[in-house]
Structure formats: structure tokens, C-alpha cells
Amino acid sequence: MALQDQAEFDAVIAADDKIEPTDWMPDGYRKTLIRQIGQHAHSEIIGMQPEGNWISRAPTLHRKAILIAKVQDEGGHGLYLYSAAETLGVTRDQLVAALHAGSHKYSSIFNYPTLNWADIGTIGWLVDGAAITNQVMLSRSSYGPYSRAMVRICKEESFHQRQGYELLIRLCEGSSEQKAMSQDSIDRWWWPALMMFGPHDSDSTHSAESTAWKIKRVSNDDLRQQFVDATVPQADYLGLHIPDPDLVWNEERGHYDFGPIDWEEFWQVVKGNGPLNRERLDHKRAAWDDGAWVREAAVAHAEKQAAREFESRRTA
């Protein structure tokens, strides 16, 4: 039975049940989801660029096949998410237009460059690793289509993280140059990966509502801590150094303490002043424009087929 009003909506949220597209929902809930799922979808799509950058330069055919499969998965994630957003009464073309116009943002992490081959391992390990921490939480989110998309995505993300970490194991077993390349990579990606979890809970504007609606079920700082605790031993295994002089195990808390995050850098990248904000969006727009003839041809072909079918039925 579809929900009719605020009271029924509140009861479903309180019971930890799911909200479905035909249910009554508060305007703010719908708007928050459109914004969040839209940004999530855009992130998957723009996220294809930093790794796509290395497909033609993968060192072996095996690694190239893995990388193509991973980048293709990210495209798929974007499509599942646009579909989930469309159940809320917007269209994919609308969302894509908002991305192209710059009025919809995507995750800042994808505005950093991939400078060496080890970055492909580090992205899988840290960036997909941070994404998994978040997406596992989102698979329990209160909106049915979003949570179902997350379940599907998480299965594939596990491949992403493992292939990345395994790539780094191989590199770290290799020559001193390969090991140095890996260290350089973690030096550049560690802090941006921690920033992926967003501002501190105390500075997070949307968090309270999202938590009340059970869209978001764990706070930014708790997710970040969870990620750090899981990742430090993995860095140790690789023999890589985490670029944080304040990183230390806190026996009392049962967690790692870590140093302050450079929020100035974070906001600069969010505002559009990161290393590659401009290039990423330009590239996306150019790909869209270059593909216009394909979209038009597909529609023309479909119309012609339909007309032909109509004609043959009429004369039969």
C-alpha cells in the first residue's frame, strides 16, 4: 500500500522500512535524493576519466583488460544511478545537462591527475575503498531504488578495490623505482581520499536531515575513521608510508588518531579550482557533443523502422 502522508512516511522510516517511488514523500526528501543520487551518478561517469587516461599505457595486456573492465563498470554504475534518480521524477537528460552546465557537482577526488601507473592501483585501493565504505552504508539507505542500486554496485566495487591493491602488491615487490612510484602515489592520494568523506560532522550542513530520513546512516567522521582503521594495516603490508606525521594508534579509543585535514584545499577543489576541474568537464562536454550524431542517428533509425513496420501492417 502506497504511503499517503507525512505520518505514514514517518512510520515507515521509524520502522527501518523502505520508501518506494509511488509513495508520498516530503519535498525535501525528494530534493535531497535527486541532488545526492545525481551527484553520485555524475561522479561515476566523470570518474571514468582519470583511469581511462591509462588504458592505452597499461604495462601488460592483462592489466589493460582489467582496467577496461573496471572503467566500464563505472559507466554502468552511473547508469544504474541515473535510473534510480529518474524514479523521483527527473530525467537523465536533465541531470546530464545540469552536470554540463556546472550547476550539478561531482566528487572532487576526480579533479586530481593520474600521474603514474601506480595511481591506477592507489585509486582502486583508496578511492574505491573509500567509496565502498560509503556505499555499503548507502545500501541500507531508506530509498528503495537507491539502496538496490548500491547492492549491485558494491559487488563490483569489491573487484575494483582488490585489483588495485593487488597491482600495488606487485609493484611493491618490484624494483626500487617501482616501490618509489607507489610511495609517490600514496603521498598524493592519501589526503584527497580522506577528504572524500566530506566536512567534519560539526560543519556538515545536510547531515542532520539526511540522517533523520535515514538516507545517510553513518556520519562523515565515523566513516572516515572506519576507513583509516581499515587502511593503515594495508599500507603497512605494502611497506608504504602514510604521509601523516600525526598518525598513531590510540589504545584508549581503539582507533587510529590522524592529523588535521587541509579544508582550504578541499573547498578550493569543490569551488572548481582543483588541478583538473576544467579539463574534466570540458572533456565530458566534448564527448557529449561528439556523440550527438550517434544519438540523432539512433532516433532516426528507430523512427524509420517504426514507420516501415506501420506501413507493412497497413498493407498486409
Next chain:
Amino acid sequence: MTYSVPDVPGESPAKSDLGEASNVWPMWEIFVRQTRGLAHVHVGSLHAADAETALQNARDVYTRRQEGVSLWAVPSVEIVASDPDETDSLFEVNTKPYRDATAYNIPDEVGHM
């Protein structure tokens, strides 16, 4: 947070208004038969210009890892859904317990039935 981006303090949220609702390609619902002997199950939706490309896109989006042996693509507009407000008349609950096998007590000595 992760893949969502916080508002820049002081930046107008009106900036995130969406333009006109439109889609160049119609939407299709995709069903996958996991293996012979099982029914086709809905897995999600996608956009495509026609039936042929809907199947090709479904292959790329929903069956990259041996998810199944057969695909259906159905135009979303062709799906007929029950009225969510009429759920009560369509799906009565608990008013006809006599339709349930467990409503009948059979003595243990009769054995499994």
C-alpha cells in the same frame, strides 16, 4: 558523503535548479533469466532508441558477469501498474485464512501431508 558534494558556504542553492524534463531516448525495463528453468526477473531500466539497441545496452549494463542466459526489454510505458491507492482491494490480508494450508490441523500420526 563520498560521492556527494557539500554546498559551498554562501553559494546559492538555487543554482542546482534543473531545466526542462525531457529524454532523447525512451526508457526500457530489463529482465534477465538467470538460468534455464527460472523466470525472467526485473533487474533495472535503461534508455535506448529502439528494441535492438535496448537489448545491446542491456547486455552492456546488466550482464557483464554471467548474470544470465536470456534478456527481455520492455518499453517502460507499456508496463501496466496497479493503482497504489487501491492496494487494499487488490491484496486483502488475513481475511481468508481458510485459503492457507496451515489453517488445517492434521494429527501427527497421519504423517507428513
